[in-house]
Amino acid sequence: MDRKHIQTILTDLLFLGVAAYVFYETATRFAAAGAAKGGALTNAAFYPRLLAGLMLVLALCNIAKQAFLSYKEHRPGSGSTGPDDTSDSREKPELRNVMLGFGCLAWFWGYICILEFLGYLIATPIMLAGILAALGVRKPWANLAYAAGGTMGMYLFFQEMLDVVLPIGLLGRFME
Amino acid sequence: MFEVLSAGFESFFGFNQILSTSFGVFFGIVLGVLPGVGPLLGVIILTPVAFYMDPVSGMGMLIGIFVGGSCGGAISAILLRIPGTPIAAATLLDGYPMAQKGQAPEAVGLAISASSIGGFLGGIMLVFFSPLLAKVAMKFTPPELFALAFTGLISIAVVSGESTVKGLLSGCLGLLIATMGLDPFISEFDRFTFDQPNLLGGINIVSVLVGLFAVSETMIQIEKGVAELDASIKIKTFRPPVIYSITTVLKRWVNLLRSSTVGAFIGALPGAGAVIAAFVSYAAAKGSAKDPSKFGTGIPEGVIATEAANNACCGGTLIPALALAIPGDAISAVLLSAMIMLGAFPGPTLFRDYPEMAGGIFLAYIASNIILFILGILFTPFFVFILKLKKNRLIPIVLLVSAIGTFALQGSVFDLQMMMLFGLLGYVLRKNEFPLAPIIIARVLGPIVEDNFRRSLIMSDHGMEIFWSRPISATILTINILLLVWAFTPRQVWRHLFGRG
Numbered sequence: 194m195d196r197k198h199i200q201t202i203l204t205d206l207l208f209l210g211v212a213a214y215v216f217y218e219t220a221t222r223f224a225a226a227g228a229a230k231g232g233a234l235t236n237a238a239f240y241p242r243l244l245a246g247l248m249l250v251l252a253l254c255n256i257a258k259q260a261f262l263s264y265k266e267h268r269p270g271s272g273s274t275g276p277d278d279t280s281d282s283r284e285k286p287e288l289r290n291v292m293l294g295f296g297c298l299a300w301f302w303g304y305i306c307i308l309e310f311l312g313y314l315i316a317t318p319i320m321l322a323g324i325l326a327a328l329g330v331r332k333p334w335a336n337l338a339y340a341a342g343g344t345m346g347m348y349l350f351f352q353e354m355l356d357v358v359l360p361i362g363l364l365g366r367f368m369e
Numbered sequence: 370m371f372e373v374l375s376a377g378f379e380s381f382f383g384f385n386q387i388l389s390t391s392f393g394v395f396f397g398i399v400l401g402v403l404p405g406v407g408p409l410l411g412v413i414i415l416t417p418v419a420f421y422m423d424p425v426s427g428m429g430m431l432i433g434i435f436v437g438g439s440c441g442g443a444i445s446a447i448l449l450r451i452p453g454t455p456i457a458a459a460t461l462l463d464g465y466p467m468a469q470k471g472q473a474p475e476a477v478g479l480a481i482s483a484s485s486i487g488g489f490l491g492g493i494m495l496v497f498f499s500p501l502l503a504k505v506a507m508k509f510t511p512p513e514l515f516a517l518a519f520t521g522l523i524s525i526a527v528v529s530g531e532s533t534v535k536g537l538l539s540g541c542l543g544l545l546i547a548t549m550g551l552d553p554f555i556s557e558f559d560r561f562t563f564d565q566p567n568l569l570g571g572i573n574i575v576s577v578l579v580g581l582f583a584v585s586e587t588m589i590q591i592e593k594g595v596a597e598l599d600a601s602i603k604i605k606t607f608r609p610p611v612i613y614s615i616t617t618v619l620k621r622w623v624n625l626l627r628s629s630t631v632g633a634f635i636g637a638l639p640g641a642g643a644v645i646a647a648f649v650s651y652a653a654a655k656g657s658a659k660d661p662s663k664f665g666t667g668i669p670e671g672v673i674a675t676e677a678a679n680n681a682c683c684g685g686t687l688i689p690a691l692a693l694a695i696p697g698d699a700i701s702a703v704l705l706s707a708m709i710m711l712g713a714f715p716g717p718t719l720f721r722d723y724p725e726m727a728g729g730i731f732l733a734y735i736a737s738n739i740i741l742f743i744l745g746i747l748f749t750p751f752f753v754f755i756l757k758l759k760k761n762r763l764i765p766i767v768l769l770v771s772a773i774g775t776f777a778l779q780g781s782v783f784d785l786q787m788m789m790l791f792g793l794l795g796y797v798l799r800k801n802e803f804p805l806a807p808i809i810i811a812r813v814l815g816p817i818v819e820d821n822f823r824r825s826l827i828m829s830d831h832g833m834e835i836f837w838s839r840p841i842s843a844t845i846l847t848i849n850i851l852l853l854v855w856a857f858t859p860r861q862v863w864r865h866l867f868g869r870g
Contacts, residue, residue: 204798205538206805207797215545218561233554233555237555240819258534270702291592296590298584301772313773320769325762329761339762347770357780362783
């Protein structure tokens, strides 16, 4: 079985996991609260169970479909010589770019985690400068100008124009 | 219809409303021009901003992005042979050959004029048909409303992407996400909240939207490589001829009218969308031309047909969205959720209960198309310049606007964490060709589906036969079943049954 089918099956397993969680939750917590039986008015579990059941069937169908397609592509006489010969329509990005994408996402997630602690005006230029540098804006002045300009532009738009209260963090507490 | 329009006059014709609509159109064109961005991302990242405006201004801005973004893609399609959005894919068939013949300014002018007039005609159909449809739907009871909402889900899942099963799986996931939070019938009983007080009201739809589309899109764009596109762009700036553009479009009024009607009709069908509308009207224009062989060689008729259709399609999409609360695509699903956040409930009662909002939306849509023409022609050199913007400067700003916009709604970092989780989920699903639009549409329709499903069961004393004993719901459900049979039956079987062709 080639990578394309394995990846799709793994995603189907994610859907199966969601369906299993719905059945588990309705059988335990819902049942204990008396919300898993009776008519539509009192049964909070019926509709989610219906959806989870449908999801289960569909995910199993898709797994069977992937297994069948993989068998069809690799059976003797199909003309296929291996995984590279399959008609994989998906683009295969460079590993470096994939890692860069995940790196940027992790950096951005870190920003979200420290946003309330450091505050918008300290955390945002650091986040922007980091992502800009990772994406190739390495000249220090250009990088800093974009990071500071982006931070201030968004600050003026959200805080001053729309009256959104952005996290004040350390700087704000120090100023107070 | 006229009462709604006159209520809309009062709510729309103000400085703030017109300014925000104009900003939306301008921003929409910019996003449409940039390859790989598009109006959906624009509507999503500015939905939280709309929440800070008065309802008509907010909706005006979002509708402006929808209209502007649907046209902006044509500029990059004509100049670079890269459609800024999939909607503009058909435009390059004749637009790019026109540019190669040295008629790039004329082609861009035609695209803007045809989009504007086509969109305007789509707006007239929206104003005329949506109150009529709502009037019919006012007689619907829970079984019919359930069947109708179910149709919206089925059709979007069936037509989105290559695999119906994947579309339906995405739809089921969206429906389950919609069940999170307090149960609508049992007071103080929460479902799937993981003991998180933040989830009692369900997952914030903006976190889901921004995560699934904006965050995953930035990941995909980084993977594609951020520096590759910039080197190929060498464009001279120019200004399109105004008089030539309008007169050329108006002279081909049959093509314009036919394409706008086709666009609005296809837009009103759930799941069909502007891409299909543009290709169908291109085929119709080619089929009815005296010399079809000229199509594809760079003639104005091709550009007019596709651009009039894809902008009229926006108006068509809004007909079932406003009248029945059935979003035909992801953008209208986002617009519906924005409307709900702004305090108006789409559906049959919209025109009775919120005439200022409904009328304001009508006028915002029509005004957007007029503004599109003015801004499109005036700022063409700027939009051409935008094509030179490097992706590595844009990606961090998109991430920042997404985060601050999501945070702004409730001042909650928890919403940002959810946004990131959905970003990862969106990335995984996109990499495995699971469509994302059904998740959003199901998230919007989910409460309507569950509410009407359970109400129907209560009405019938817990029997499913109520859905089949009522003629309208039975007809709608039969159509759904036929749609599913059509989607699941292999193409070879149809060919075997009905012969080739």
